[in-house]
Amino acid sequence: MAETTLEGTQRSIPARIFMGIVERIVRLLGGPGMIKFLIRRFLAAIPVLFAIILVTFTLSHLLPGGPFNYSGENRKVPEYLVRQLEEKYGLHKPVLFNTWNDGYFPDGDDWKIITKRTETVTIGGSKEGGAQTVQREVWRIDLLDSQFWNYLWGVLKLDFGPSLNKALRDQNVRVSDEIATRLPVSMQVGIFAVILGFMLGIPLGVLAAVYHNTIVDYVAMFFAIVGQATPAIVLAPVLIIIFAVELGWVPVADQQNQWREGPELSLYYLQILALPVLTLATGMSATIARLTRASLLQVLHEDYVRTARAKGLRERVVIYVHALKNALIPVVTILGPLLAAVLTGTFVVELIFVIPGLGKVFVDSVQARDYTMIMGVSILYSVFLIIGNILVDIMYTWLDPRIRFD
Amino acid sequence: MAVAEGAKPVSLEEEARPSSPWLDAWRLFRRNKAAMVALVTIITIVFIAATAGLWTKLGLLDARTGAQARHTVNPVNVEPVDPFPDPGTCARDGQERNPYWCSWLSEEALLDVKNTYCFRPEPDPTQRQWCYVLGGDSNGKDWLTQTVYGAQVSLTVGFLGATMSLIVGLVYGVISGFYGGRVDMIMMRFVDFMYGIPYLVLVILLQVYFTEVARTYQDSGRGGFVGFVLDLNKSMGGLLFLFVALGVLSWIGMARLARGQVLSYREKEFVEAARAVGASNRRIIFVHLLPNVIGPLIVSETLAIPGYIFTEAFLSFIGLGVQPGTPSWGAMIQQVRERGGFFSNRHILLVPSVALVITALAFNFLGDGLRDALDPRLRGT
Numbered sequence: 001m002a003e004t005t006l007e008g009t010q011r012s013i014p015a016r017i018f019m020g021i022v023e024r025i026v027r028l029l030g031g032p033g034m035i036k037f038l039i040r041r042f043l044a045a046i047p048v049l050f051a052i053i054l055v056t057f058t059l060s061h062l063l064p065g066g067p068f069n070y071s072g073e074n075r076k077v078p079e080y081l082v083r084q085l086e087e088k089y090g091l092h093k094p095v096l097f098n099t100w101n102d103g104y105f106p107d108g109d110d111w112k113i114i115t116k117r118t119e120t121v122t123i124g125g126s127k128e129g130g131a132q133t134v135q136r137e138v139w140r141i142d143l144l145d146s147q148f149w150n151y152l153w154g155v156l157k158l159d160f161g162p163s164l165n166k167a168l169r170d171q172n173v174r175v176s177d178e179i180a181t182r183l184p185v186s187m188q189v190g191i192f193a194v195i196l197g198f199m200l201g202i203p204l205g206v207l208a209a210v211y212h213n214t215i216v217d218y219v220a221m222f223f224a225i226v227g228q229a230t231p232a233i234v235l236a237p238v239l240i241i242i243f244a245v246e247l248g249w250v251p252v253a254d255q256q257n258q259w260r261e262g263p264e265l266s267l268y269y270l271q272i273l274a275l276p277v278l279t280l281a282t283g284m285s286a287t288i289a290r291l292t293r294a295s296l297l298q299v300l301h302e303d304y305v306r307t308a309r310a311k312g313l314r315e316r317v318v319i320y321v322h323a324l325k326n327a328l329i330p331v332v333t334i335l336g337p338l339l340a341a342v343l344t345g346t347f348v349v350e351l352i353f354v355i356p357g358l359g360k361v362f363v364d365s366v367q368a369r370d371y372t373m374i375m376g377v378s379i380l381y382s383v384f385l386i387i388g389n390i391l392v393d394i395m396y397t398w399l400d401p402r403i404r405f406d
Numbered sequence: 407m408a409v410a411e412g413a414k415p416v417s418l419e420e421e422a423r424p425s426s427p428w429l430d431a432w433r434l435f436r437r438n439k440a441a442m443v444a445l446v447t448i449i450t451i452v453f454i455a456a457t458a459g460l461w462t463k464l465g466l467l468d469a470r471t472g473a474q475a476r477h478t479v480n481p482v483n484v485e486p487v488d489p490f491p492d493p494g495t496c497a498r499d500g501q502e503r504n505p506y507w508c509s510w511l512s513e514e515a516l517l518d519v520k521n522t523y524c525f526r527p528e529p530d531p532t533q534r535q536w537c538y539v540l541g542g543d544s545n546g547k548d549w550l551t552q553t554v555y556g557a558q559v560s561l562t563v564g565f566l567g568a569t570m571s572l573i574v575g576l577v578y579g580v581i582s583g584f585y586g587g588r589v590d591m592i593m594m595r596f597v598d599f600m601y602g603i604p605y606l607v608l609v610i611l612l613q614v615y616f617t618e619v620a621r622t623y624q625d626s627g628r629g630g631f632v633g634f635v636l637d638l639n640k641s642m643g644g645l646l647f648l649f650v651a652l653g654v655l656s657w658i659g660m661a662r663l664a665r666g667q668v669l670s671y672r673e674k675e676f677v678e679a680a681r682a683v684g685a686s687n688r689r690i691i692f693v694h695l696l697p698n699v700i701g702p703l704i705v706s707e708t709l710a711i712p713g714y715i716f717t718e719a720f721l722s723f724i725g726l727g728v729q730p731g732t733p734s735w736g737a738m739i740q741q742v743r744e745r746g747g748f749f750s751n752r753h754i755l756l757v758p759s760v761a762l763v764i765t766a767l768a769f770n771f772l773g774d775g776l777r778d779a780l781d782p783r784l785r786g787t
Contacts, residue, residue: 048602055603059611064618225774229766231716233723233739234759240748241755252748347606348720352743362607363724366614374611381604389602 034397038390045386049379053155056378057148060371061095067164067369089164091371094146151375160379161372165365175376178361183380185259186357189349190342192277197284197338202331204285205292210319212297220289227286232348236279240352243275250274253354260356276353280346284338288331296327325399332395336388427697434779441775447768455557462551540757552733553757559734560715560765562645563652567714568707570653575660576703582661583668584691594665600658609651609717613726616647620729643732648721652714663706667699701780709773712766719762735762
């Protein structure tokens, strides 16, 4: 014990500052036990993610037709062209495993479990310098020289491959680039919707619980149930008709390419944001309001609330400081799935409001057999879902210090 | 003593009535007005949807598919049916259409507007008159008919989806919770894994796969099991594969709920007592645990039914739900969007939307009522 403190004093000043920051972060996250828990959760997420990649990969490759001759396209692509394209993008390899039976051997006739091969790589080829070919030795495992393992190897290096969709393929668009341009668009709508949903839902639920069994409660809950019973495919057209077509307050769809240019504080941006956000937030706030009301009603019957009242605290303090903090725990539970659903659930909204986000990309990529894009978006969604669930666990400990994960 | 005497007749009357947990629940449920209205609404919708074929035979509804619809098949020398007929417009097969209100006008008024609006050709007794009560779509197909047949699809998806997920989730959760230990751990790890899969991503992938397979083998006349399944799916309008796609992930939440319920009841005194007198595992599960566990599950499934209906509507909306040509509320809304219905002919958007909302509302209220009745501790929450 004494040794460690001695060491601590002997450390240089930057090191001490660094250790201080680390300590503060550890404490912010909820102590060393929490850190251990988080590491365990992230490690447990790896096999889940692997299995999801495997399932999605297998499923997407099971789809009839390929990216170069899928049946949705009327034009008939010549057979030799399809072969060439498949060779270019590595789709001629076996899907899951390259066994000795499959007949695909990278160089010649021998299939070996593990071997060293010389590979010819072309480097350069720009205007300044001519292309030069370099020979280098690489280890290869023939069994794993299949589409799936090559893709997985790419994913580990955060390389999600080129998009196979015709329009994007011709422009050499990488999947990660396409996601990087479209994800912020989806997130703009999603984040504002979550904020609005919570800002509407929690006060509504609190009001209904505080004025339990009065007209306020009934009205609030009626709106909540109606909001829950109205899906986006009904609400979005209705909102468009009322606010865009009839009243003309907002444009039906973005005409100034504002979505891609990003958030900016202007009237036009708020106008195109209003309807999609409102559509998403309505269902969300209805769910949140009902959850808040139910859990707050339960908490208000607990002993510690009675104690708080008995010691003469004002009703306002009792509800907002003592009761609400615990009542929010079940509400926070849905935040994780909600954050992920903000991305997945925007399919309809993006379709109806013509928002160039990720939702449409996914549906289109499935239709076009754009394998790499399907995989990229699925992995993104899964990662969001996993991170969302872990975030919920962290927020538990913030709201209720009794909850410990060690 | 006097108090007890006075209280006695009441309690006798109470006890005279047969009482069981389910009967008690029904008594509680009956007192809930909103839930009763919801129940009646659902029964009405189910009745109309179930007897749609009968209405069609009576001539109140259009024939099911577009090819058989009377007013869409036009004789050669008659101009085609106007797209988007207004609500209340009437048509006689192969003849000019008259607005419905023309029949209400007096003779003099009729003379005034006769040449412009109410041209009335000689009625042909062999052909029946057709009225678009709720208007029609871009092909002149009756919208009321499509809504009623769409209810068939929605309700089937809702009920069957809920039943399937209830059964699978119940069996899985009860096994996992009752046997505990390593079985529980392995089964719950699997559930955790399934929980990490994005729902819509998997459903969309499966639906595209199924629709493509169905389309590829549509005319090849395959025999055997695959052919049988494909034929069955085709005759169900694509619903079979929709169930499979929805069912793959929908039981996860139910399994977790069932397991939690079983865990909370497993260590209760009555189970211990049953075990002490030598009851078998099977008896404990079916006689002691199941009646206690199933209440919250039924409530949660009822509240989940709108979710299944919405998912079906959404899938049909993006063209991955029922087969094209099968009426579905989601497909109807999509048709409106495609044909510029946001700007004109809005009545045809309203009909499927209202149908969706009313159905979802009814199931929500029903679920709330069921929860109050089955689990009185949660009353009013």
